[in-house]
Amino acid sequence: MSAESTPEPGTPGQPATTGPRHRAAGGRRGKGPAKRSKALLVTAWTAAGVLVLGGTGAGYLYFKLNGNIKSVDINQVLGTDRPLDVDNGSQDILVLGSDTRSGGNEKLGGGTDDGSARSDTAMVVHVYEGHKRASVVSIPRDTLVERPECTDANGKTHPAASYAMFNSAYSTGGAACAVKTVESMAGVRMDHYIEVDFAGFEKLINVLGGVDITTTKDIEDPDSHLDLEAGEHTLTGEQALGLVRTRHGVGDGSDLGRIQLQQAFVKALIEQVEDVGILNSPKKLYDLADTATDAVTTDSDLDSVKDLASFAGGLKGIDSKNMTMVILPVRYDPADPNRVLVAEKKADQVWAALKADKAIPKSATKGTATGTADGVVASGRQ
Structure with a gap:
C-alpha cells in the first residue's frame, strides 16, 4: 500500500518527527532520568477484569476497589x-505517567524536590469506531509548545507560555492543564484522562508476573539500575521500570529513542495480559484489580469500578497487531539539540486523521526525527 492510498482505520504504521520554532517559558529538563512507561495503557485493559468482581456480589471488594480510584473533574475545570x-463512535484518551514523590514513588526516584509531580510520558490514544483498532500518538516531553492559560485544581490561574516544554503543562497546572494543552495542540477533544504513577507501574508488572523481552545487546545503565546481558528475560517490575526509563543504555540516548523502546515494551505487555490467567484465579484477579485501581487517576467519568471496567471492556478487542504507534512529528531544535519542535504540517496530518477517525497516513511520519533504540526486541509470552 502506498503512502498516498487510504488505509483502513488504525492500520499499523511507522513512527516519525519536523517543525517551527518556539522558545520555552516552561522548565528546563531535570537531572533525573525520565521515568515512566508507555505500559500505562495496560491499566485500562486489566481493569476490565474488575467487572467480574463487581458481578460476584462481593460488596466489600467492590467498594474497596472503588475507594482506590482517584479522579479529576476535567470537564468542570475546562468548561466549554x-x-x-x-460523536462518531471513536474515543480519544490522554494517558499520562506521573512521578510524584508521594505514594511510594520517593523510594524509586523522580518527582521534584518540593514533592510535586511531573509528566514524562504522554500518549494520545485514539480508539476507532467499532473499538477493534487504535492509534497511539506519543508526545515527547521535551517538545516546545504554546502552553495555554491554565487553572489548576486549587483555582489558581497560570498564564500562557510560549516555547514551554510540553511536560511543564502538568507540573504547572496538573491534569486539566495537560488536557488543555493537548487539545490546544491537536484541536481534538479528549474524551477521557488516565494517569498512572511510578510506583503503581512497578507493582502492576509484578502482579502480572513480569514481562518477557529479548535483548540483542547487553544493557547497562546505572542511572536506571539496569544490568541485562543479551538474551531472553522475564523482567520484574523494577527491571521493567529501569528499561522504560533508560536513555543511555540503549540506542542513541535520546528521549525519542526511549519512546520507541517504550512503545515496543507496551506491545509486548499487551500481548501478555491475556495469558496471565487472571480470570481463572480470583486472587490474582483481585490483586490485579486492586493494584490497577490504586495506581490510576482518571477523569470524573471513569471514577468508579463500574465506569472504569465498562470503559476498559470496550478496549478488550484491541490487540497489539491492531495498534499503530507513532511519535508526534517533530524536528530537533537548532538552538538546543535536547529540545524538539512540532513539525506543524505533518502533525496537522496526524490530528486531522484522528478527527476524521481515519488511519494516520505514512506521509505524516516520514522524514521526521525518531531517535534510535536498537538492542531490544519485545516478545510476548508463549
Missing part, C-alpha cells in the same frame, strides 16, 4: 472552551 465533542 474546548474542541467540539464529535
Whole structure:
C-alpha cells in the first residue's frame, strides 16, 4: 500500500518527527532520568477484569476497589472552551505517567524536590469506531509548545507560555492543564484522562508476573539500575521500570529513542495480559484489580469500578497487531539539540486523521526525527 492510498482505520504504521520554532517559558529538563512507561495503557485493559468482581456480589471488594480510584473533574475545570465533542463512535484518551514523590514513588526516584509531580510520558490514544483498532500518538516531553492559560485544581490561574516544554503543562497546572494543552495542540477533544504513577507501574508488572523481552545487546545503565546481558528475560517490575526509563543504555540516548523502546515494551505487555490467567484465579484477579485501581487517576467519568471496567471492556478487542504507534512529528531544535519542535504540517496530518477517525497516513511520519533504540526486541509470552 502506498503512502498516498487510504488505509483502513488504525492500520499499523511507522513512527516519525519536523517543525517551527518556539522558545520555552516552561522548565528546563531535570537531572533525573525520565521515568515512566508507555505500559500505562495496560491499566485500562486489566481493569476490565474488575467487572467480574463487581458481578460476584462481593460488596466489600467492590467498594474497596472503588475507594482506590482517584479522579479529576476535567470537564468542570475546562468548561466549554474546548474542541467540539464529535460523536462518531471513536474515543480519544490522554494517558499520562506521573512521578510524584508521594505514594511510594520517593523510594524509586523522580518527582521534584518540593514533592510535586511531573509528566514524562504522554500518549494520545485514539480508539476507532467499532473499538477493534487504535492509534497511539506519543508526545515527547521535551517538545516546545504554546502552553495555554491554565487553572489548576486549587483555582489558581497560570498564564500562557510560549516555547514551554510540553511536560511543564502538568507540573504547572496538573491534569486539566495537560488536557488543555493537548487539545490546544491537536484541536481534538479528549474524551477521557488516565494517569498512572511510578510506583503503581512497578507493582502492576509484578502482579502480572513480569514481562518477557529479548535483548540483542547487553544493557547497562546505572542511572536506571539496569544490568541485562543479551538474551531472553522475564523482567520484574523494577527491571521493567529501569528499561522504560533508560536513555543511555540503549540506542542513541535520546528521549525519542526511549519512546520507541517504550512503545515496543507496551506491545509486548499487551500481548501478555491475556495469558496471565487472571480470570481463572480470583486472587490474582483481585490483586490485579486492586493494584490497577490504586495506581490510576482518571477523569470524573471513569471514577468508579463500574465506569472504569465498562470503559476498559470496550478496549478488550484491541490487540497489539491492531495498534499503530507513532511519535508526534517533530524536528530537533537548532538552538538546543535536547529540545524538539512540532513539525506543524505533518502533525496537522496526524490530528486531522484522528478527527476524521481515519488511519494516520505514512506521509505524516516520514522524514521526521525518531531517535534510535536498537538492542531490544519485545516478545510476548508463549
